[in-house]
Amino acid sequence: DAGITQSPRHKVTETGTPVTLRCHQTENHRYMYWYRQDPGHGLRLIHYSYGVKDTDKGEVSDGYSVSRSKTEDFLLTLESATSSQTSVYFCAISPPGNLAGELFFGEGSRLTVL
């Protein structure tokens, strides 16, 4: 198993509160991603990172920010959570080299915004 852990795994919060989801990897991979999964939409890319302090927006980045101060940690922040951000969030890593092009996923973080 790829060493990816997400925390918290479940969270219920209220509209307008800040939320931070953490993704921690032990693989020392350069590339990390945050996806959200919603019925009918599959997995959509929120933000990704290609190195420490190197991040960029994905297709659904509005309302989210990320930070990567260390190789092993990729944080996803909702500055002011809204009900539309209720979702399951997956972190993923991608190794370089021969396995380039394969994603390894964390177990997901289920966020409910009331």
Place this chain on the structure above:
Amino acid sequence: AQKVTQAQTEISVVEKEDVTLDCVYETRDTTYYLFWYKQPPSGELVFLIRRNSFDEQNEISGRYSWNFQKSTSSFNFTITASQVVDSAVYFCALSETGQVGNFNKFYFGSGTKLNVKP
């Protein structure tokens, strides 16, 4: 425009039936990868197969087989003699090489939910 289309939202079959899950993709890259992932009811995402754009050979792994056709931009997945444990959501995905080193951008289809009934 959707880069990966899985037109079948949900399929129900009876155990032992064969079932094919369709995937159509769109890309301008000449080098790309295609994937299938399985998401069982427990929620984790499980990698099933990766195909690169230069390898159009079909692949068989046990009851699973994949048909990659560049001419129709399709990468279909067939389960032979389906079993209840095959019940899951299946995602097709496309990976394109980005502009930063070996970084790959991944695009997922919306998924096909497969129900296999005993």
